[in-house]
Amino acid sequence: MIRFSLNCEQGHEFDAWFRSSDDYETQRKRGFVECPECGSSKVDKALMAPAVSTTRKKEKIALALGEAQRQAMAQLKTLTEKMRENADYVGDKFAEEARKIHFGEKEARGIYGEATPEEARGLVEDGVEFMPIPVFPDEHN
Structure with missing residues (x-):
């Protein structure tokens, strides 16, 4: 179309x-x-400009948020920062560490890191409780 x-x-x-x-x-x-x-x-x-994705376009989307959404986003960002402050970063060993904690091989503590979709599915199948942490646009810069 x-x-x-x-x-x-x-x-x-x-x-x-x-x-x-x-x-x-x-x-x-x-x-x-x-x-x-x-x-x-x-x-x-009419004369049309081509649709080109630019950083400015992303800024317009961010500016289109209403005040309630901006406040919710700020609260979510603060909560995410607190979770990271009170947990150990384990990088790409997240699934392995979470499994060890779940099965009592390591002391229980808060951890965060990265997991592939396959690793996350495996954790769910093993009954390991975890949740994704949001990544905010300004964290990529």
Whole structure:
């Protein structure tokens, strides 16, 4: 599917989706593409910039959060930081260490680290209690 930005002869701007560019042309020539505002079938494609993913786009998404979401995100980030402060980082040995603690081979303590999806499934199958810790966008920089 392709989304086109369109203009009618009255200058109204709107978007429409088509299977292909040829599909748009066929529908336009047959008068099937109409302006939703005035009903005109004299419609042309507007000049469009390509959709490019940029850092600025990500910033716009972050800024689109409402105040309640920003507060919840800040609380979640604070909670995550507290969990990390009160636990030992075990890196990619997380599954191995969690299993040893679960089965009493090591003293119980809080740990955090990384696990592959397969390792996480194995922990669940073994009855090991754990939870993913959120990673926040600014933690990747």
